[in-house]
Amino acid sequence: MLDHTALAKGLAAVCRPVAEANGLPNALYTSPEAFALERERIFQNGWACAGFGADVPNPGDAAPVDFLGIPLLLIRDLTGQLRVFENVCRHRGMILVAEPKNFGGVIRCPYHSWCYSQDGKLRATPHVGGPGINAHESIAPETTGLTPVSMGIYMDMVFVNISGSAEPFEDFIAPLRTRWQDFEGKPLFRGEGSSFMLDVACNWKLAVENYCESYHLPWIHPGLNSYSRLEDHYHIEARRQFSGQGTLVYDPRLSETQAFPDFTDLPPKWEKFAEYIAIYPNILYGVHRDHTFAIRLDPKAANQTIENVEIYYTTEDAAKSPEYADLRKANAALWKDVFIEDIFVVEGMQKGRGAPNFDGGRFSAVMDSPTHCFHDWAATRLG
Template sequence: MTVIDPVLADVLKPTAQARGLPNAHYTDPAKFAEERDALFGSGWAGLAVASDVPEIGDAVPISFLDIPLLLIRGRDDGVRVFQNICRHRGMILVEEPRKIEGAIRCPYHSWCYSTQGQLVATPHVGGPGFNSHEDIDRSTLGLIEVRSHVWRDVVWINLSGTAPDFEDAMADVIARWADFEQPLYHGGADSTFTLAVNGNWKLAIENYCESYHLPWVHPGLNSYSRLEDHYNIEHEGLTSGQGTLVYRQLRDDDGQSFADFANLDAKWDAGAEYLSIYPNVMLGVHRDHAFAIILRPDGPGRTEEYVHLYYASPETDDTLRKRNSEQWKVVFEEDIFVVEGMQRGRRAPGFDGGRFSPAMDGPTHCFHKWAADRIAHHRATE
């Protein structure tokens, strides 16, 4: 029988009695390294969006938890993720975002790979003028592919390669938003922005999934979508978040709004939902637009948030689209001081992980339980 760490056991208690994860899980590099495998490696994590590589040959290098990865759209129009290293000597292949016109060429010894990952050229590998060797089997030396899946334009990756198929792992959340299983159109350059936060990635997830803070942190939003208009969403081991019964569409001076997604249930006429998909993706859906936020941790105390907005139609009014992006940027920026304040608070030695409101903090506690359970399982199987 596995004996669980008593600190993690406290996290797993019912919400009214539980405590949150202790300080070290927000400040200690050793705990951050443990969470890379326990929380990110074994399941499906968000890396980027497919819209980052919109055209064939587009390639974007990404450092994810210190792992050098390459997001690329191949000649077959498929989006893939590879380790961004040459199989010869481990040299980084692509340093900056660019279009691959021919092959991916290693700058060290010019080994070349197709955009689908096959090793296609090995100059002088058998000696000057000899580009092959009987002991170099190109078919076994393609780029190392990272298992990936695209859903809601998010490129999800499974670093361990051992997670259930994405559709099985995410079946419940896919079913919850079945109405929105239809084309998404990225709003373009003015519909994406990045926020740098001096705080642990988990604090961003915890804050996003609850509505408790709305009256004090988001007074503008709370003026029409009030705290009492919200409800909690909790799905053990997968996601938690909040929904609102009052969503107000953005309109221009002539009263025009964005086109709605097709054939939505009537509950979406005035409703919206916001989910934290564990570990690091935050999604929102509305009748006329959606968004995805992908968190990329940079050590225990810093996080970059990549925000993308989507619409039901590729044709959107420029002014209205920009206003929508600006409006959401204000909302998300309002959360930064909270995340950074909690991060500084994790340096207080007397803080024991905190307590949860049984009525309001269920979604946050749901996330803590998921993290504690994954960490305990990881320790038991090491």
């Protein structure tokens, strides 16, 4: 049983100034009840990423998503507009779309064949009034369409708010949009052969925490640290919004002879800067002058998280052409190696949460403030 009194006490300790604070209590990493609480208060009541626009690139494309047990459907309609619905028929609750598919026409439920157009409208209820009778006064098609989910898109990430009670999406994303205004409106192209997935035995928050801070870089990523040292990094903190780290010395060295094209019209600072921000709760995003990446965390259980990684390039050519295939492969391998290097620490911290006397940990007031920023946000959402 989750001890709510102890949890409240632990959360209060998190919200102190970083030098005095403790980290989030163990139960939030190990307890199925706490996981259920987060599912409701963080993932349903606020904005969270459910997928990518690139998952449904063409008109008529539909992709089912299991969003912490909630069946969602991403669909790009025939006009190109992306929508999100609950992936269930309004009749008997059957899953409508079981696997990614392109629909040239309506979406037909595989059970009794109720049909929906790609904008969610109910278009057919065969035999609903008896054999061969396809209407009944008890079913009003205009009010029995698919259930839409509040959504917003930023840098190809599809955010959803299941409860519909969060602030408007534009308010949610505005602080990050402002920070990364240099990238605003720049086209992004998902790299071919650049998607991969990591199944990690840790709570989703540990992946966020590890991503936020540069403190661990010299110890866990010695390769990265050889050209991007600890002192070359800076903290990024927007209280109760996002946090992360930046580097002052971005210098891709994938090939002696070839480089990815940069985004056009970037201010000179991005020649050397790159930033890595955790967009709470479940996106870990990196921006560079020549590519970006997104890690979408998909929490499966208190102690299991799937990391879905996508890499984006600045032109279609860089993202898809054979000319860049080797470079894309090298870049994906580089990031995959880095992310794999992190696995043993996040899984180690997960095991550490089994220690009954671990008190959430003490922070370095200098090096851990982006992580504390995340803990403070989580504690506020859960308190």
